[in-house]
Every structure is written in C-alpha cells, then in structure tokens.
Amino acid sequence: MNSKSETDEASRGSEASSSNNNSTPNNIVEEQSQSVLCVNPASGGSQDIMKRAAKELIERYFYQLLEGCGNPNCDNEYCASSQKAKKLTANEAAAVAIKLAEKKEALLCDRHPNKVPRTETNNCDSNSSTCDTSNKKVKNTSSNQKTDLSDSKVQEDSQGKETANESSPIIIQQTEYKYITSTSKCLDLIFGCNKNSVCNKESKAMCSSSDPDKDIDCVIGPEFDAASCHRAFRYLAKVPSKYYNSMLVSALETLALHLKIDLEISKKFSMEDVVTCLVIAFEIPDIGCSDYLEVALPTLCHAIEYLPLKAHARLARLWSEYCKESLRHILEALQQLITLRVVSTNYSRIYQVQDDECVTKATKLMKIVYYANMAAGEVQQNPQPEEPVVIASQLDPLGDALHDLLPLSAIKTSKHALPEDPLAAYLKINSLDVRKPYLPYEEFYNEPLSDNIEMDIDFASYKTDVNSATKFAFLNYPFILTAATKSLGLYYENRIRMYSERRVSLLHAVVGAAPPMPFLRLRVRRSHIIADALVELEMIAMERALDLKKQLMVEFEGEQGVDEGGVSKEFFQLIVEEIFNPDYGMFTQQPDSHTVWFNPTSFETEAQFTLIGIVLGLAIYNNIILAVNFPMVVYRKLMGRKGAFEDLADWNPSLYNGLKDMLDYSGDDLEEVYYQTFRICYKDVFGNNIFHDLKDEGDSLFVTQANKREFVDMYADFLLNKSVETQFRAFRRGFVMVTDESPLSALFRPEEIETLVCGSKNFDFNELEKSTEYDGGYTSDSRIIKDFWCIVHKLCITEKRKLLQFTTGSDRVPVGGLSYLKLVIARNGPDSDRLPTAHTCFNVLLLPEYRSRDKLRDRLMKAISYSKGFGML
Known part of the structure; x- marks a missing residue:
C-alpha cells in the first residue's frame, strides 16, 4: 500500500495521474472524497481550504479504520487497532471514513508515527528495532532511538550527496520524509528528550517544586533535543534545496492543516507535542524563501492562532531558552511576509490592512517572538516599583450622562488603566524590566505596514473592542508600529478627550447650569512667565484637575496672537528654558551626560515640582515637543520602575564605569585597592560636598568582595531614588494628573516616550x-x-x-x-x-x-x- 505522504501529494498535485487504474487505498480515498467534496470552482480560496481540511479529516479516518492508531489497548470501535473493530477492505474503509467525516460520529485517536495494523496481524519482530508498515521504515522510538531523520542519518546523507551527481535520487526517501515532517507526533518523537535525559530530570524537578512560581516552568520545560534539531537542519542545508523544497513546503502545509483539525475539530491534542513540533518547524533554514512565504508560513501562522494562551507562553519560553539564535531568522521571515503582503495589496477604506488575515495572523505570531526576544535578553532581577500615584477622582455626573447620550460614547476614553497583556502576565515579563533584549526593539518595527494603516479606523477598533477580538487593531500590538504611527493614535485619544470636555460645557449651557470654560486658558506675561504659569496651573489643579485635560489656549498679555497651536509652542519653549536653567535651582546639570536632574537640596516646594510635572504632561497631551534633556531613568521612573545600577550608565557614565570596574575586580585585595567605605559624597547645587552613610556607621564599614554588590545597589538607589524622592514624587504626581487616562504606558516604551517628549534627533x-x-x-x-x-x-x-x-x-x-x-x-x-x-x-x-x-x-x-x-x- 502507498504511504501517507503519497496520498498528500496525490490530493494536491494538479497533474495527479488520472490514467493510473491501480486500486490503491490512496486512489479510493481520492476518488470517493472528490465526489463528496466537489465545490463551485468560482467559490474562491476559502472553499478550497475548507475542501482540503475536510479531505485531510477523511484521510485520517481512513487510515484509522484501515491501519489503526498503533495503541494495542485502543477501545475505539472505529480504529483498526481495537479488538472491537471490524475488518474492512480499502473500499469499505474509504466509504465509512466519508460518512464519519460528514457526521463526526467517531473520535479520532492519537496518531502514532509507526501505524501498527490490527493487533492480531502485527508483523513487527519483538527483537527488532524496526517495523515495516506500509513501506515506511520508522525506528522504534520507545527504545529511545531516532527515526531516519535524526541528525546522524541526515549528516550521512548530506555527505553522500556531495559526491552524488545531479540526477541521483535524494538519500532520504521523500515519501518517508514528507510523512515525518507533516505529523506533529512524529516530529516530537524525532527530537524528543529521552526519559533519562538531563533536561527531562530538570523538568521533573521543577514540577515537583512547591514554589507556585515554578508552575509555568513545569508546563513549558525542555521536552525536545534542541541540539540535535539544530544539527539535523544544518546537515540538511548541505543538500541542494531543489531536492526537497517543494516536498517540504507541501509537508509543512499538511502539518498546519493537521494541527488546525486537531485544535478546531477533534479537540484532542497534546499541547506539548504541538508546540514542540512548531519549534522544530520554524528551525527550517529556508522558512524565509518565496515558496515558504507564500504557502507554508501563512498556514502555520493560521494554525498557531488556535493554540491556547498556555501554549503561546510555552512556545515563547522554548524559543527564548533553546532557540534564541533562531529568533532573528523567524522575525525576518515574518517581517518579509508582512511587507510583501502589504506592498503587493491595494488596500482601501473598504478592505483595509486590518482585514488581511495573512498580515494579522503573522502579527499575532510576532507577538510571541517579541516576548521570547525579551525573555532571551538581559532581564533585571527583582525590580523595584515606584509607589503608585493616587489621584482623587472628580466626578462630573452631567458629563458622564452626556457620554451615554452622544454617539461618540462608543469611543470614549477609559477611566481605568488598560489591562495588562495576557501573554505578558502569563510569562511574568515586563518591557520595563528588560535591560537589553536579545534583538533590538527597532527590528520589530514594520515601516511599510505603519505607513499603510488608517490610524483613525485602527484607533476606533482599539477603543471600542479593547476587551474583545471581533475587530483587529494594530494598536494592541504596538511593538510592530513605529513611534510616529503610535503618536498619531495618541493624538486621536487626546483630541477625543478635549472634544468631550467641550460637549460637557455645551450641555451645561443647555440645561441652564453655569457652563465651565471649554478650554484650558492661561494668560501670562513674558516678563513673569514662570510665576504666572505656576500660579494659574496650581489654581486649576486645586479646583478641578479635570480641566487640565481640556485643549490648551495660551495668551501673552499685550500681544495680539490668537493661539491655534503656535502660541502654545512658544509658551512651552520659554517656560522650559527658565525652569531647567541651573540658576533657577530646581534642576542641576550632569556634566558627563549633559542631562538635567532633580536638585536634591532644592529650596522649592513640592507644589512647584508638581506643576513642572503638569507642564510635561500638558506638552504630551497637546502634541508639543519640548527642549528637555532628561536621562532615560526619568522616563522609566515615570512609567513605574525605580532607578537601578544599570541606569547610572546614562545618568553618570564616569561613576557607572568606576562601579562596574569594582564589580568586575576579582582580587582579594579589593579593600586595599579601592579603599571605599559605605559613606558616599555628592555635591549640592552650590558645589559643596555632602556626605551620606548608606548604612549605620558607614564610614567604618569597608567595601569587600563579599558586600560590593550590596554597596553598588545601595549607592545607585540613593542617588536615583532616595535623594530625590520628595521632588520626584511631586513631579510624577503632576505628570499623572494629566496622563492618568491615557494609553501612554501601554503603547510606548521609555525610549519612545523620550522621543515623544523631545522629538527626533535627526535633522535631515x-x-x-x-x-x-x-x-x-x-x-x-x-x-x-x-x-x-x-x-x-x-x-x-x-x-x-x-x-x-x-x-x-x-x-x-x-x-x-x-x-x-x-x-x-x-x-x-x-x-x-x-x-x-x-x-x-x-x-x-x-x-x-x-x-x-x-x-x-x-x-x-x-x-x-x-x-x-x-x-x-
């Protein structure tokens, strides 16, 4: 009987031999399923996919009825391996398979790589390590041996191919290889860990741990031999691709359809097998070539979408721990798929890029790669969060009622923080804690996609369906969008809020109440711009902080300019120049990094630092760029993470390099070489030295090899957090008063917020x-x-x-x-x-x-x- 792979090729090839009259089971399934599954040729690609999926289901029933699942204890009456099953001919099995597929009356058994026929007719020799079934020679995996696709076999074949001529047949039998690579259970068993392997022992140890945080590691632990997988594909790459490319593309497509059937129809699958199979499939070196991009990769993306969240987390963890070298390869393939699709399709307001399933499903898979990339990088251990800022809620019943009455209520801003991404929560990873991802974040940007997105429509989908999956929105996948594109989404968010405040004022006037001012108006004098601005903003913040979310209108006293945006720009520029001037005393200049920092000995009150935070928030809210030069740690702290030792590299490079040299020093004479105690010295705004003990009696406690890490952490914590705790807490409170309802932290990373505040540095x-x-x-x-x-x-x-x-x-x-x-x-x-x-x-x-x-x-x-x-x- 012909192999399963031959059935796959017969069902796909348009040139399938119609003149072959041999009554093989493959021909029987082909002919009878065609008669049942005929569709209108003009129905399009969707019906072709449905037809193919149905045919795959019929074939699975057919082989289950004729050959069995390989389980001698099977009790499925529609499986040849069961004692309850009736003996069927090939024709009878094909007819029953079609009926079962139509009515879905029988469960599908778990598939085994070596399909054992009826238990009473098993021809396998108990003393042999191989079993001859349907002309497919597959080694007995139960005895911890590899199939013919193992790395040693492929190495032998690839070396033999180097001396073979162009017309010699490929050493690995194509039918055997196609069957193996199109079956998830086979792929899992090929590169699966042995029972006594080290990684399996580690996995069991993690499972037995009483620590609840280890649960996820137990689920996603190492269950396949990554090293053998990598070697096998390296050896396969030595074989000319023309010998296996088309066959492998077809096999991957079949694999994805099998997975889709398992996940969508039979509902009977092993998550570990499926995920391991996908990891192996994406190790194929040619996954980014044209044939794979057009057929195999989109089908795999479609199948992965049906996996549960736990499987997505396991896939990300396996990639990050065992296949991090392949992350760029996978990312480039997905980027190429999206880019080719975007540039070759004419999108319109009717058919948008959000409606292109090929693009959206590749984006969803890229999110898994994105989190795998973060997990594979340098992640800060035990990050310290900033204290949450509590803003007293100011209810406006009239305004809330208006939101429910007007049509734009469907796109209103949320009054609560956006929910955390489920995959990030499951993996327990946050981009704020990733000091250095394995691949730069910029490699995830797709500029052609960003340029083709209708952001007004995408933003509407993002806001209206933020808790559902009925409408795809790229703003839910911000890693793929450039900062400029995301800033446009933030602009829509802020403008809608401003218009809402105007409508509230209108409704107040309609019902006869005292209408509030529809704009945030500031009237200042150029000669007293700081005093006037801070006084007015303080009054507004005390009386009704919600007014800060209105559109800003600035008027310079004695000038005739009407503010349509230009006057506000000059106002912010002038106020920033004065506030950040070291002579004003609120901020100091860092000589090495040329950045500004909070003055720990400032004489200004907390209220003034709060108002500076309001100014920064208003600039973002009104889409105005400021000439400020904060170190990156300020933006990380604004987003909720305290400064740490790694932040000193940007804050004070000289100090960071000195402390890093201390950490790298391994000599036992560290105390004599550095002669450093737990008493530190820093300067105030006037240049005077100020001493501070990091511990009690720090002047008598020297830094040694045993406590040098503690000293470095305490030093950084004091400089970046404790010494400016009062000033920064007030500053952050003012910033949050303006941006608390904004999706700023959900869409932007700290370095992107810096660009949002300061603008681009490219003067082209x-x-x-x-x-x-x-x-x-x-x-x-x-x-x-x-x-x-x-x-x-x-x-x-x-x-x-x-x-x-x-x-x-x-x-x-x-x-x-x-x-x-x-x-x-x-x-x-x-x-x-x-x-x-x-x-x-x-x-x-x-x-x-x-x-x-x-x-x-x-x-x-x-x-x-x-x-x-x-x-x-």
Whole structure:
C-alpha cells in the first residue's frame, strides 16, 4: 500500500495521474472524497481550504479504520487497532471514513508515527528495532532511538550527496520524509528528550517544586533535543534545496492543516507535542524563501492562532531558552511576509490592512517572538516599583450622562488603566524590566505596514473592542508600529478627550447650569512667565484637575496672537528654558551626560515640582515637543520602575564605569585597592560636598568582595531614588494628573516616550524639502524656491534650529523625522524690503519673491535671528 505522504501529494498535485487504474487505498480515498467534496470552482480560496481540511479529516479516518492508531489497548470501535473493530477492505474503509467525516460520529485517536495494523496481524519482530508498515521504515522510538531523520542519518546523507551527481535520487526517501515532517507526533518523537535525559530530570524537578512560581516552568520545560534539531537542519542545508523544497513546503502545509483539525475539530491534542513540533518547524533554514512565504508560513501562522494562551507562553519560553539564535531568522521571515503582503495589496477604506488575515495572523505570531526576544535578553532581577500615584477622582455626573447620550460614547476614553497583556502576565515579563533584549526593539518595527494603516479606523477598533477580538487593531500590538504611527493614535485619544470636555460645557449651557470654560486658558506675561504659569496651573489643579485635560489656549498679555497651536509652542519653549536653567535651582546639570536632574537640596516646594510635572504632561497631551534633556531613568521612573545600577550608565557614565570596574575586580585585595567605605559624597547645587552613610556607621564599614554588590545597589538607589524622592514624587504626581487616562504606558516604551517628549534627533533637511508644499504661485521648480533650499542646506545646525523655530514655533524635530513636518511656503507678493513672516500655528512661511539669492539670504537670516512674539501681519 502507498504511504501517507503519497496520498498528500496525490490530493494536491494538479497533474495527479488520472490514467493510473491501480486500486490503491490512496486512489479510493481520492476518488470517493472528490465526489463528496466537489465545490463551485468560482467559490474562491476559502472553499478550497475548507475542501482540503475536510479531505485531510477523511484521510485520517481512513487510515484509522484501515491501519489503526498503533495503541494495542485502543477501545475505539472505529480504529483498526481495537479488538472491537471490524475488518474492512480499502473500499469499505474509504466509504465509512466519508460518512464519519460528514457526521463526526467517531473520535479520532492519537496518531502514532509507526501505524501498527490490527493487533492480531502485527508483523513487527519483538527483537527488532524496526517495523515495516506500509513501506515506511520508522525506528522504534520507545527504545529511545531516532527515526531516519535524526541528525546522524541526515549528516550521512548530506555527505553522500556531495559526491552524488545531479540526477541521483535524494538519500532520504521523500515519501518517508514528507510523512515525518507533516505529523506533529512524529516530529516530537524525532527530537524528543529521552526519559533519562538531563533536561527531562530538570523538568521533573521543577514540577515537583512547591514554589507556585515554578508552575509555568513545569508546563513549558525542555521536552525536545534542541541540539540535535539544530544539527539535523544544518546537515540538511548541505543538500541542494531543489531536492526537497517543494516536498517540504507541501509537508509543512499538511502539518498546519493537521494541527488546525486537531485544535478546531477533534479537540484532542497534546499541547506539548504541538508546540514542540512548531519549534522544530520554524528551525527550517529556508522558512524565509518565496515558496515558504507564500504557502507554508501563512498556514502555520493560521494554525498557531488556535493554540491556547498556555501554549503561546510555552512556545515563547522554548524559543527564548533553546532557540534564541533562531529568533532573528523567524522575525525576518515574518517581517518579509508582512511587507510583501502589504506592498503587493491595494488596500482601501473598504478592505483595509486590518482585514488581511495573512498580515494579522503573522502579527499575532510576532507577538510571541517579541516576548521570547525579551525573555532571551538581559532581564533585571527583582525590580523595584515606584509607589503608585493616587489621584482623587472628580466626578462630573452631567458629563458622564452626556457620554451615554452622544454617539461618540462608543469611543470614549477609559477611566481605568488598560489591562495588562495576557501573554505578558502569563510569562511574568515586563518591557520595563528588560535591560537589553536579545534583538533590538527597532527590528520589530514594520515601516511599510505603519505607513499603510488608517490610524483613525485602527484607533476606533482599539477603543471600542479593547476587551474583545471581533475587530483587529494594530494598536494592541504596538511593538510592530513605529513611534510616529503610535503618536498619531495618541493624538486621536487626546483630541477625543478635549472634544468631550467641550460637549460637557455645551450641555451645561443647555440645561441652564453655569457652563465651565471649554478650554484650558492661561494668560501670562513674558516678563513673569514662570510665576504666572505656576500660579494659574496650581489654581486649576486645586479646583478641578479635570480641566487640565481640556485643549490648551495660551495668551501673552499685550500681544495680539490668537493661539491655534503656535502660541502654545512658544509658551512651552520659554517656560522650559527658565525652569531647567541651573540658576533657577530646581534642576542641576550632569556634566558627563549633559542631562538635567532633580536638585536634591532644592529650596522649592513640592507644589512647584508638581506643576513642572503638569507642564510635561500638558506638552504630551497637546502634541508639543519640548527642549528637555532628561536621562532615560526619568522616563522609566515615570512609567513605574525605580532607578537601578544599570541606569547610572546614562545618568553618570564616569561613576557607572568606576562601579562596574569594582564589580568586575576579582582580587582579594579589593579593600586595599579601592579603599571605599559605605559613606558616599555628592555635591549640592552650590558645589559643596555632602556626605551620606548608606548604612549605620558607614564610614567604618569597608567595601569587600563579599558586600560590593550590596554597596553598588545601595549607592545607585540613593542617588536615583532616595535623594530625590520628595521632588520626584511631586513631579510624577503632576505628570499623572494629566496622563492618568491615557494609553501612554501601554503603547510606548521609555525610549519612545523620550522621543515623544523631545522629538527626533535627526535633522535631515532633505526630508523636509521633499515633504514641503507650495502655495500662492510657487512650485518646487520656482527660482526663489531653489535659492531658498540652496541657502538652507548650507546653514549650520544652530541656524537650522532657528529656522524651525521661526516657521513652526519649535526648534525640535517631530517624532518620525522632518518628513512628518508639513511645511508650506507661500508667495507673499513681489520683491520688496519686507522680511519673511510665518504662521507658526499652521507651519506656513510667507516669502516675498526677492529678486536675488543674496537678498533672500539677508532677509531670511534677519527674520530667523530677531523674531520673538506675535503681532498682526
């Protein structure tokens, strides 16, 4: 009888031999299942997949009826291995299989790699290590031996292939190889751990542990021989791929369909076998080649979606612990699949990228790779969380009632923190605790995908179906989106909140109540900008903190500028310049890193640090970039993690290197070499030395090899946490008052929040030139426009910052680079002596058509050097 792999190929090949009249079981199943499963050819790919899945189910019933499952104790009357089963011919078995598949009247047994026929007709020799069944020679795995796909066999075959000619048959029988690689149980047994293996003993030890935290390790412990798997595929790679590529693609597709049937229909599977099988399948070196990308990989992604959460966690842990070298290989294959799909498909508002199952299922699998990548990296042990900030809830019954009445209530902002990702919670991992992932986070960004997403639609799905899976939203998978794309989602979130506050004011007026101000209005004097701003913000925070979530409107006293965004930009720039000036005394400059830090000896009150936090939160909330230079530890602390020794590398590189040298020093004379006690010294804002004992009587306690780690941790904890605890707690409280309902922490990592606050550091004015639009008669080919860009590209970085400040109201580059800054250059009359002017609210530069390049340079440099304030044009 032909092998199972031949049945697979016969069911797929369009050139299957119709002239072959041999009455083999394969032909019988093929002919009878075709008569039952015929569909309309115009029905599309979905019916083809259903047809193929049904055929696979019929084949499984057929082989179960004819050959059995291999279990001598089987009691399934529809299995040939059972004593209750009737003897059937091939034709009879095919007919019964079709009926069972239609009615689903029988359970499918667990499949075994060596299909043993009826128990009374078993032809296996008890003294032999092999069993001849249906021309498939599979070694007896119960005696801890490998099948013919073991690494030693493949090595022998690949070496033999080096001397073989092009026409010689492949050493590994294709039918045997295809059957093995298309059956999850076979793959698991090929590379499964032996009963007495070290890893299995470790797994059992973890299972027997009384520690509840070890439960997950028990479930996902090492159950396959990763080293043999890697060696086998390395040897297979020596064989020319043309000998096995098409066969392997077909086998992987069959494997995925089998898994889908197991998970979706029969509901009878071993999670450990399935996950181990998937790990092995993704070790294939050619998984990123074209045939695999088009057929095998999408089908595997589809099957993995049906696995439960526990299986996803086990898959991530196996990848992180035993296959971390393959993570880049898997990630690149998934990125290539998504990119090819996105660039080759014409999406529209009707059919969006969120509706493309090939893309969405690959993204879901990439999430497992993402967490595996974090687990495989350097994870901080025992991270210390910051104390939670409690903001007194301020109820607005009228406003809450309005949310329930108006149509936009379906997209309202949540008043509670977003739930933690279930997979992250199951794996007990947080990106804040990962100091260095195995692969950089940036490798997970997919720019073509990010550019093709309709963020307004994706955001609506993200907010309305945040607790369901009925509509896919990429914002639930933020690791794949660039910071610029995610910032657009945050922009929609903040704008909807602002509009909600306006509607509340309108309803108050309708019912006759005293309407609150629909905007957050600040009226300040340029000469007293800090005092005026802090006083007004303090009053608002005390009376009704919810007003901080309204749209900001700034007015400079004595000036006529109307704030459509530009006035607010200048307000933030001026206030930041003064607040972070060391002469003001609230922050100090770190000389090595050129960053600002909280002054531990500041004379300012907690209220003032709270108001600084409000300013930072308002900048993010109103989509304004600030010229602040905090070290990364500030953003980690804002997101809920205290500073640790690793954070000193960015905060004070010299101190970090010195302490690291101490940790790396292994000599017994550490006490004499470093002569360091548990008393430390730091300087205040005036340069005076201040001493602090990390322990009682620290001056008499020297640092030794035994306590050096304790000293380093206590030193870092004091500098980054305890010494500025009062100042930072107040600062974080002000920040949270504005951002408490925002999905900021769910969408962004600390380094992305830094970009969100400070903007990009890439001053590429070529990007700005490409994205600039023209109006009033100017085009990119106009003489004055060519002169303008010729002048701009020759400016130094300081002058370029001044140009940005003049035209946009901010000298910072937006998130994503200057290509995201939509500058408009408009004609402002013929040649004249007037200086160029700008509408900073709308990024519009009004440029007269000067007669020469020299005159354009002169007028432009004067305009950007002496511009300040707003006046009527």
